[in-house]
């Protein structure tokens with residue numbers, strides 16, 4: 409593809425969504441497409457000094473938005489979902505251009521946005537509290553959920569738009585404005601989503617106050633201004649454990665709520681009763697899909713010694729054959745890494761694995777589009793022990809393979825890393841599978857059976873334990889993270905009985 413055509417295509421998509429060219433043509437933040445490594449845009453940044461005013465507008469929006477009935481707030485999210493449906497092809501394509509995801513995964517990411525909008529619309533009529541038995545006569549004890557206030561969203565490059573939507577769709581129906589700082593690597597898709605939101609808000613009408621959804625393009629100083637602002641009671645941050653620790657500490661200092669979704673080091677256990685053909689296909693997607701750049705990517709495969717030789721050599725040949733190439737030319741399954749630093753991180757981890765006695769299959773750089781683009785053949789690494797780089801999340805397609813003898817040992821290996829996002833088991837022995845899902849099994853936020861650890865649906869709560877940060881986003885009751893709980897004790901009698909039988913007669 410000619411050097412300028414990616415830029416032209418990105419500009420055409422942004423233009424179609426109504427984004428003013430001045431916002432992405434002559435700014436200070438260069439955007440590189442990982443497909444070729446070329447600069448495709450220069451985005452205007454928000455100076456950190458302007459963040460307080462933006463948050464003030466969001467705070468003013470909160471005062472109005474919290475009075476709009478929740479089902480009506482749901483209508484705005486329904487309209488956002490409509491815009492996303494109409495713009496799915498174009499936005500998915502922009503994800504491909506900016507992040508390098510293969511076409512089907514770019515589209516899948518937008519579908520995930522549509523799904524969470526649908527979920528949130530239903531939720532807008534179900535933000536229910538409890539009625540609890542009171543110990544006192546003629547008393548009622550209830551619990552209700554109120555909007556929390558302005559929600560800050562910090563998102564990573566690898567799901568540049570879906571992560572915003574998991575948070576924003578819920579926050580908006582919960583009555584909260586959102587202020588978003590996307591990754592510096594992916595401002596174009598953020599501009600596109602911001603434009604689609606604006607369209608939905610215009611259709612919705614005057615009930616949608618200005619400042620309901622704000623986009624802040626900028627670096628660390630912009631993120632810090634958001635995280636430190638006392639008018640932002642909830643911050644949802646997705647990214648590395650290093651980033652999350654810094655954000656979490658700052659939020660703790662001012663007692664704000666943190667929803668952290670950080671690093672994963674996800675494992676699958678392959679038991680003797682596994683369907684090996686299904687396992688092979690599941691492992692291929694989970695470990696190599698999105699070029700290994702999902703937080704849920706499969707990074708460790710823990711294989712029973714009785715099936716090791718039947719599975720691992722076959723897997724090695726899949727690794728040798730998998731198509732690595734440009735996501736906009738042909739139908740490769742593995743696209744580029746996001747940038748040079750990602751490739752360097754992969755090379756460093758593979759070097760450390762070799763030094764620790766690992767046997768590396770693949771992992772070499774593939775020349776697809778010249779020196780500025782970083783494509784790599786995914787690496788399968790047979791390791792003698794779980795040590796060194798195996799304990800870390802390297803955001804690249806490296807799958808470490810370990811052998812085990814009994815399930816307790818496999819579960820100990822699975823749990824024996826600092827991260828706790830996702831996990832899975834392959835097997836048809838009910839005892840083994842249920843043990844893995846039990847309290848003595850996987851310690852992760854997500855535990856799957858006969859599938860890989862990635863590719864979650866939005867209906868469940870998404871997130872994990874330990875260094876993954878403990879936050880939950882998306883489905884189930886994750887909405888509670890965006891609201892404040894209020895307990896109400898109501899006396900509808902004429903006497904004043906005190907709880908715990910305390911007497912205070914004046």
Ligand code: UN1
Pocket residue numbers: 520566567571646701702703704705861862863864865
């Ligand atoms: C992420 O990589 O931050 O479960 C999110 C999955 C996707 C989301 C990944 N639904 O793999």
